[in-house]
Amino acid sequence: MEYIVAGYNMVTDIYYPDGRIVKNEPGGSFYSAAGIKLWRDSLAYVGTAGPDFDEYYGTFYRSNGIKTHISHCLPGTLRYDLIYGADGSWTERCTYGEAFEEHAKDIGRLTPEMFMPLCDENTRGIYLEASLSAKIADHLPELKALIPNGKLMWEINTEDLFNPDCKEAILKRIAQVDIYSVNLPEARGFWGRQTLAEIVSEIQTLGIPCFLRLGEEGAGLVTRDSAVFAPPVKVETSVDPTGCGNCSTAAALIGFAEGLSAFDTVMMANISAGFNACQVGPWPVADDATRLEARSLLENAKKTCCR
8 A cells, every 4th residue: 555544533523612513423534544535546544443433434435445454343433522612722522431431542552563464665654643642652663664665654642742741752752753743732832832933943953844734824844944834725615624634634644755845745735624624524535526626726826826
């Protein structure tokens, strides 16, 4: 496989600040898979799940031709309440309680061995969404060794980034990946800085590329020597922001892994997020018409922003 996505599965009840409620909406890293599928076909998903995985996710993965490599080790898909604030912030809580959540995470761990059947010298990249407690973050060097010609991207867990006790462990693991991703509020919490310029400086000091998500302001790719930002797209048709961070981060892996320009990399990510926000749930099928529109948006952005 050229690209591999790995992370979490969950079912959410979503509470919006305007009073809207959406019940039983599948969530998790299939948003990340959708972000890559908009641009590339060779894609697999690695994860752990319960016997109800196909009920919630089967149609999406089959419709998009995404190979799944699932360990059915859980009693059922975890359920969460996802609560949005008026400022765009969000909180989530496990419906079954913290003890059940921790137990499910403990028995549903990802391992490097789960990736092995999908990795070879042609694999361009692995996207991993993982908290420190998930333990796969302890095996980043093993994951990198599976893809000698590919890039490893880590989307860091929000709670870890806001926990000062996790900072040293996060910095150690950032040094073990090729690229990582945080959003602006997370970056402010992690580095204790407020302005974008200060955060860019902190990222550049580390020296590891970062895909920095700015929400409704778009996103940027920050490297040791440069910081390139691109605007959001399709904001006028936005319905639901859920999963846009996962979606855009995974899509950014494509440009980074394939050596595309920083602007193309970020713009492709923003376009994936734009399609994701057009409905509740990820974009359902990345067909020829959708990809044609995505490529047109990219070309138009290059003409407009890069003149």
